[in-house]
Amino acid sequence: MARNMRDSPLNLAALPVGARAHITHVDWDSIDATSARRLRELGLDAGVDVEALHRGSLFARDPMAVRVGRMRIILRLVHAAAFHLEPST
């Protein structure tokens, strides 16, 4: 799995279930344009708080479910890895 930790200690793909964090910035370039737009339209963007809800099933750790505001969103870890986090205040 892409563990992009260039300039942040934590990304969304590695956020443990039950933990909350603040999205500091997003590597939009690492995501195809259509998915990037849809993620933003679902409210996943820099400046919001996220919570990791669920992770995979019997077969894999992928995908994950997160909560943003009052939305629950399912996404794959390849996308989640683009979201850089800091502990929420």
Added chain:
Amino acid sequence: MTARPLVALIGNPNAGKTSLFNALTGARQKVGNYPGVTVERHAGHLQLPHLGEVDLVDLPGSYSLTPASPDEEVARNVLLGTQAGEKRPDALIIVVDAGNLAQHLRFVFELRALGIPTIVALNMVDMAQRDGLTLDATALESAIDLPVISTVAVRRRGVEEIKAKLDELLAADTPAWAGFADMSLDERTVSARRAAKQAVVHESATRDVTRRIDAVLLHPIAGFLILLAILFVIFQSVFSLAEAPIGWIEAAIAALGDGVKGALAPSILRDLLTEGVIAGVGAVVAFLPQIVILFFFILLLEATGYMARAAFLMDGLMARLGLSGRGFIPLLSSFACAVPGIMATRAIADPKDRLVTILIAPLMTCSARLPVYAVIISAFIPARQVAPAIGLQGLVLFGLYLMGILGAMGAAFCLRRTVARGGTSHLLMEMPRYQWPRTRDILIALLQRAWIFLRRAGTIIFTTTVILWVLLSFPRVGSGSAESQIEHSIGGRIASGIEYVVRPIGFNHDIAIALLPAMAAREVAVSALATAYAIDTPDEAQMSGQLASHLGTRWSLATALAFLVWFVFAPQCISTIAITRRETNSWKWPAFMVGYLFVLAYVAAGATYWTAVAFGLG
């Protein structure tokens, strides 16, 4: 086009749009397709107090005007006035989920700039209250500068207010609607959050029902087992609950056939009616109960919000095959019928991922195969218990389903590494709150599905049955001739050509006759066999019970098994081929699909036949 005003319902998915549409129009709706695309068009009428009747159309749920699917594209085109077959709406009802305003208002700010007179339906206010939200509709009105009406669609709350407001909007010439500026996605997000904040007066912490349910249903192990249990219950119900109503329908058809026979003097027309139309179409209509039961469960899973969870749970497994969890829903629907299944693949974002899902959808055992399986199994497999509560017949049926699923998995694995290589499958979807399903909404959708099925039976199946009857009945065999009517007919001669090809895999002349019309729809194979034997033995009733015993004496077990396996794989359904042509927008992929499935069917049926013969079952 009518000169009547057109009102469009639009909103994010999961806003409760369909419930509101049902509340506004009632059960009298028209379901069709937009020209040239397979996007369903749901329309109805709405009686306004002053203006009288207006047309109401339910646009596909969308997140924005930048489409990510053909459905969203149709919604956008209608709103921009560029969709063929639909005029630009004169007024909009934007449906928003009161419990998720910051998300849903983003689209409102985009739609506002279209300059169409608009009402915002603040829907599911009761659910929002359950979640601890106290909302102020007036504050929301001033924050978004649009009229807002609180609604609880399921209890018809707010319906009269919406009608009154529509009267007002459609009567007045309001140039003010042109005044809203276009906003960027970021601006809309910021505005939506601000407006939501203004509208929410009070937010108290309540127990999060959805979170509690998900703790169980999305548990990595328990959740998966529950999903399997749900699937098991669905398939059990499809067979056990349908048994009685199928019996009633078959009895009614037999009575109808006898009635017509008694009322008319013997003639070609009477033969056409009883042997062709009633026997043929009747054999297909008889499995309406199974279709209805399967769709009932699919609608139920969708209405409760569980379908998104099923996609989540299946994604890990589907990813290994190069597909996404989104494909699970279309493939599950394909157990009812591949046509709606293939249409449902539109939700899959990646084109290659979607293509492979379309190509393997026909391998899911659709309900049209059931009559074929049922007749052959009851004729050749003894109704014997192999273990407590497990019958041999049921086990064979289960094996046929499993064979289709394994075939589909293998096909997906191969296709994703050859013809549909590349692209990355994604899974990106909203997971809605759990909701109690509304009986009325489910009943309306179920009636629509049943009607679409019967319409198909009444057109394509009726036509092919009649054509087949003609092909098998002419030219008439002379009395006293040793040749049977079927062998003498045009159809019999075409079948002799087919027989030449399928003889090596154990198929006989009867099967060759059935395969030809079964190209139109698989279930026609049963009516074709029924029609064929009815023509050959005109004095006998041609219902499946007699058909089964007839087959038992004429086919070997090896042939019967090969015939079953053939139907697991063979792409015998004109509708599926047609929908694949439309959904992939080319002849290349339907041709490929037909080719690979026929090869698979031939090889698998052949292998079955030769193996069975080697074991002395020939």
